[in-house]
Amino acid sequence: MNRVSSPNSNASAVLICGLALALCAPTAPASARPERIRAGVSYYSDELVETGPVRDIGAERNYEEVYQHYRYFEVVYDASERVVRCLEYERGEVIREDTYRYAEDGSLLEHTTDPPAKSAKPANEPTSN
Numbered sequence: 001m002n003r004v005s006s007p008n009s010n011a012s013a014v015l016i017c018g019l020a021l022a023l024c025a026p027t028a029p030a031s032a033r034p035e036r037i038r039a040g041v042s043y044y045s046d047e048l049v050e051t052g053p054v055r056d057i058g059a060e061r062n063y064e065e066v067y068q069h070y071r072y073f074e075v076v077y078d079a080s081e082r083v084v085r086c087l088e089y090e091r092g093e094v095i096r097e098d099t100y101r102y103a104e105d106g107s108l109l110e111h112t113t114d115p116p117a118k119s120a121k122p123a124n125e126p127t128s129n
Contacts, residue, residue, distance in 0.1 A: 046069045054108065080102075
């Protein structure tokens with residue numbers, strides 16, 4: 001018994017082939033920078049990529065996604081798409097800040113790392129035992 005192909009069966013076959021091809025297609029590497037970079041705008045990720053002294057992020061995520069992680073990163077780029085500031089957060093608190101300055105030729109001129117100061121108890125405050 002021969003069956004006549006229906007439009008629904010053809011659409012199903014195309015859909016299955018499309019899904020199979022999508023699963024086999026190469027994906028972008030996890031260390032990809034944001035697709036569109038604008039100077040002075042914060043970008044977030046839960047991945048850190050360190051190439052030499054400059055810390056950059058991996059795949060860009062929105063703030064709501066990364067805030068749920070224990071550790072996440074924020075970077076700000078300049079007009080030449082170079083990292084000028086990288087913040088590392090742990091449980092929503094900044095634990096490290098890296099700032100970068102570049103020479104006119106694009107080479108790294110200065111790199112500063114600043115772990116924020118932890119608040120200390122005043123010396124005259126009594127301690128409990």
